[in-house]
Amino acid sequence: MRLTPLHPLFGVEVHEVDLRTVRRTSGYAEIREAFEEHSLLLFRGQNLDDEAHLSLGALFGPIEDRSMGLNGPKPRMSNVSNRLESGEISAPDSAHTLDLIANQLWHTDSTFLPVPALANILAARVLSSRGGETELASTRVAWRELPGALRARVRAAVFRHRLSHSRQMISRELATAEKFTRWSEQAWKAVCRNPVNGEEALYIASHVCAVEGLDAESGQALVDELMAFITRPEFVYTHRWQLGDVLIWDERATVHRGLPWPYEEERTLASICVSLQEIDGLGGMRP
DSSP states (O other): OEEEESSSSSOEEEESOOGGGOBTTBBHHHHHHHHHHHSEEEEOSOOOOHHHHHHHHHHHSOBOOTTTTTTOSSOOOOOEESBOTTSOBOOTTSHHHHHHHHTTSOBOTTTTSSSOEEEEEEEEEEOOSSOOOEEEEEHHHHHHHSOHHHHHHHTTOEEEEOHHHHHHTTOHHHHTSHHHHSSOOEEEESEEEOTTTOOEEEOOOTTEEEETTSOHHHHHHHHHHHHHHHTSGGGEEEEOOOTTOEEEEETTSEEEEEOOOOTTSOOEEEEEEEEOOGGGTHHHHOO
C-alpha cells in the first residue's frame, strides 16, 4: 500500500487497493495497522456492493444492528440516505430528514448503545449537486493539545450518552420517537486508550447528556467547551465526496458531522458501523 496524508495531523489516503479483494490473510493486516495509526482512511475509486461492503466490515468485527434483532440474524446495511423505501425523496421537514440533519451535529457513532462502534465504513453511492461534505476531527490530536487544567478536569470524567439528547437539539418531537428512546443511557469514560499503541483520545459526542458528578448546567458547559476546542479548524478535515470514495474511521479517536445539501436532491452514503470488542479496548472504556 502507498499512503499520502489527508490532513497534517491525521488521516491518510490509501492507494492501489481494491477493497473487494481484501481478505484477513491478504491486505487486512496492513489496512488495520494504518487504521490504528492514522484514525482515518480514504480509498478512492472503489466499487463496493452491499455484499463486499459487509464482508469488509466483518474483518474489523461484528456488524452493528440497531434494529434490536428485528431485521433478523443476518447483518444489513444501514445507509445514510434521504431516499425512502418507497422511492420518494423525504420531505425537508419530515422526521426522516430531520434525523439526517441531526447528523450535522458533531458526534461519535453509537455511544448511546450498550456496545459502541469501533469503526464506520462509509461509501459514496449517490451525491447531490453541491454540499453534503463530511467533516472529521481528531480527538486524539485534540487531547494532546488540550490545556493542562482542562485535561486534568476531564481525565477521570465519565460521560453519559443518550440518543434522544442529540435529537432534541433538532426537534423535541423527533426526540420522543421510539426510534430514539429505545436505549437507556450509557456511561463511558471521557478518555479512551487505544490498546494497540497506547494513544489516548477524548471520547465525546453530541449524545452526551450528563457528566457524572456535575449538575446539568455545569456538565453541558464542560461538554460545550470541549467540543469547541476539539473542532477548531486546525483539527478538522473536510471530505468532499467523489463517487466511489470509501472512508473508514476510528470511532474511538474522532468525531464527525455531515454538512447540508439541497434536501430535494438525493444523497446516499452506504454505511455500516462495526461494534467494539474487548480486544479493541471496550472493557477499558467502561467506568
